[in-house]
Amino acid sequence: MTALLADPVSEVVAAAEQLLERRTGAPVTLVDPIDLGGSGRTVVLRVRCAENPFSLPRTLVIKQVRELSPEAEARRIAAYAALPADEPRVMDTAFLREAVSYQFATALATDSRPGPELIAYDLDARLLVLTDLGDATPIAELLQQADEAAVTNSLMALAQAIGRMHAATVGREEDFTALLRRADVPHFGNSISEQVVASAPKVPALLRRELGIEVGQDIVDRVTKAARLFDGGRYRAFSPSDLCPDNIIVNDAGVRFLDYEWGGFRDATLDIAYALVSFPGCLCGVELSPERSAAMAEAWRAEVVGMWPQLSDDEVLCARMLEAQLIWVWLSTYWFLPDDHERIAAAREHHLSLPRSKALIARWNTLASCADHAGAPDVAAHAREVAERLATYWT
Numbered sequence: 313m314t315a316l317l318a319d320p321v322s323e324v325v326a327a328a329e330q331l332l333e334r335r336t337g338a339p340v341t342l343v344d345p346i347d348l349g350g351s352g353r354t355v356v357l358r359v360r361c362a363e364n365p366f367s368l369p370r371t372l373v374i375k376q377v378r379e380l381s382p383e384a385e386a387r388r389i390a391a392y393a394a395l396p397a398d399e400p401r402v403m404d405t406a407f408l409r410e411a412v413s414y415q416f417a418t419a420l421a422t423d424s425r426p427g428p429e430l431i432a433y434d435l436d437a438r439l440l441v442l443t444d445l446g447d448a449t450p451i452a453e454l455l456q457q458a459d460e461a462a463v464t465n466s467l468m469a470l471a472q473a474i475g476r477m478h479a480a481t482v483g484r485e486e487d488f489t490a491l492l493r494r495a496d497v498p499h500f501g502n503s504i505s506e507q508v509v510a511s512a513p514k515v516p517a518l519l520r521r522e523l524g525i526e527v528g529q530d531i532v533d534r535v536t537k538a539a540r541l542f543d544g545g546r547y548r549a550f551s552p553s554d555l556c557p558d559n560i561i562v563n564d565a566g567v568r569f570l571d572y573e574w575g576g577f578r579d580a581t582l583d584i585a586y587a588l589v590s591f592p593g594c595l596c597g598v599e600l601s602p603e604r605s606a607a608m609a610e611a612w613r614a615e616v617v618g619m620w621p622q623l624s625d626d627e628v629l630c631a632r633m634l635e636a637q638l639i640w641v642w643l644s645t646y647w648f649l650p651d652d653h654e655r656i657a658a659a660r661e662h663h664l665s666l667p668r669s670k671a672l673i674a675r676w677n678t679l680a681s682c683a684d685h686a687g688a689p690d691v692a693a694h695a696r697e698v699a700e701r702l703a704t705y706w707t
Contacts, residue, residue, distance in 0.1 A: 320378060321345050324355050327434070328374045328441055335432045339363055342372070353378045358444055369443055372431065377407045377438040405497050406573040407438045412491045413575030414440060416550065419487070424480035426473070426552070427569045435495060448563035452663035455557060455598050464604060470560065471584060471608040473567035475615025478580040481550035482619045485577040488550065504553055504574055505542035508639070511646045512539050522649055523701040531694050538639035545579025547620050547632070553578070555586050556594045558662050584612040585636030588682075589675050592644030595659040597666035597674060602681055609633060630686040634679075638691060641679045645698070648672060669706035673699050 325342050332340040342359040349356060357374045364370070414430035428442040454466040512535055516527040552559070553574035561568050588605050590597050600608075613623055623629050647655060648668045656668060666674075676699035683692035 320355060321347070321357060324357060324374055324376045324378075324439075325359060327376065327437055327439055328359070328372075331432050331434050331437070331439060331441060332368070336368070340368070342374075345374075348373065368431070371444040371446075373428065373442045373444050375440045375442065408435065408495050408497045409492070409575055410571075410573045411435060411440060412488070412495050412497065413550075413552065413572035414442065415491050416484075416488050416575075417572070420480055424476065426477040426480075426550075427572070445561060445563050445565075445568055448561040448568070450558065450663065451560040451562055451567065452557035452596070454562060455664060463598075464607070466562070467587075467598070467600075467604060467608055468611045469562070469567050470587060471611040472615055473569075474555070474580075474583050474587070475612040477551075477569070478547075478549035478583070479616050479619050481577075482548070482616075484550070485548060488577060504576075505578070508539045508542050508643065512536070512639070512642060515642050515646050518646060518649060519698065523698065523705060525697060525701055527694070528690070530690050534635070534638060534691065535642050538635045538642075541579035541582050541636060541639065543578070545581070547580045547616075547623070548577050549580040549616075550575065550577055551580070551583050554593065555583060556591050556662060557596050557598075557664055558594075579636070580616065581632045581636040582640070584609060585633055585640055588633065589637050589640050589644070589678050590671070591664075592640040592675060593647070594662050595648065595656070595666050595668055595671045596662050596664035597671050598664065600678065602685075605678070605682075630682075634682050634686040634688055634691065637679050637682050641675045641695070644675055645672060649702075669702065673702045673706075676702065 325345055329340050329342050332342075340361065341363040343362045344360045346358040347356070348358055355374075355376050355378060358371055359374060360371050361368050411430075411433050414428070414433070417425050417427060418430040428445055430440065430442060432441040433439065451466060451470060455463055457463055457466075515535070516532060519525040519527055552569045552572045553576060554571050555569070559569060559571040561570065586592065588600065588608060590600060609629065613629060617623050623632075648659070649672065659665060659668075676695045680692045680695035680699065683689070683695060
């Protein structure tokens with residue numbers, strides 16, 4: 313983190329001062345901006361309230377998605393127009409979805425909020441003002457400790473926090489959808505679901521081309537069913553949908569989640585499975601023995617079983633964990649098996665990043681173990697075949 317004194321930081325600070333003045337009805341002065349590491353067009357700052365009317369917090373976090381130049385905007389629109397018809401159009405709904413997600417989360421009881429509280433927002437200016445979570449440790453740092461017991465404790469705390477978030481938001485999807493409509497978000501579903509629908513059917517051809525593997529129809533059918541967890545599923549709850557360790561911190565209040573640009577409702581088993589296959593949307597890797605994985609699943613279940621008593625049945629839990637892990641490993645392979653250097657380079661910027669060979673082989677082996685436990689020999693055999701071919705592929 314570094315202190316910043318020049319534009320565009322001063323413009324973002326000035327916009328936040330104006331927004332807070334409109335909200336409080338009194339002048340607000342924000343000073344000492346600290347760069348928290350935004351990416352692309354996004355500026356994220358920590359600021360101190362020098363003038364603090366109506367008991368605003370002493371420090372705040374400002375997040376703004378900056379406007380593109382007319383030329384860059386034209387290039388962006390042209391790039392989207394050139395996409396194949398089956399590729400999802402994200403456009404600029406990400407900021408609106410994040411603002412809605414923070415509104416929704418802030419309306420929860422204080423001890424149920426999964427992350428920062430939303431203080432103020434301006435949709436036209438693409439500006440959010442959030443509470444500052446203070447001195448916090450990235451969970452990625454905690455997961456890199458040499459003390460295995462401490463790492464296990466951090467993973468248990470993560471699983472419990474995911475479960476508490478789910479338990480607090482079950483049955484509130486209509487509230488979230490109403491906020492989306494009020495913000496005029498053109499797509500009420502989760503755009504990740506669109507990516508799954510577009511991407512998952514392409515994996516058999518990818519495995520055939522790169523690894524010489526023919527995927528049986530039984531596996532394809534299982535994956536098709538698993539893909540429905542993103543826009544359906546029996547255990548629906550809110551998720552930030554980007555649970556990479558770089559977006560998770562730990563402070564005095566516990567585990568907290570950041571970055572809600574993809575926030576929405578989906579089957580909650582996708583979130584705990586995301587951790588159990590070691591964060592398949594990036595190349596982050598954590599050593600997860602079968603015992604650790606089982607303990608994490610149990611920690612999550614303890615938080616949600618009161619809302620979903622069916623999950624007290626071990627067979628039901630295993631079946632749902634297998635389904636969710638299958639679709640994540642399938643998608644992770646689609647994202648990282650091809651030599652997409654831009655995607656791979658971005659993933660390697662993460663703190664727990666592994667070589668993609670090691671990450672993908674580990675994910676398929678994890679899936680094989682899960683399938684053994686769930687009594688699904690067809691999935692186990694498929695997963696082991698892919699893992700073995702990947703090992704040969706990268707030797």
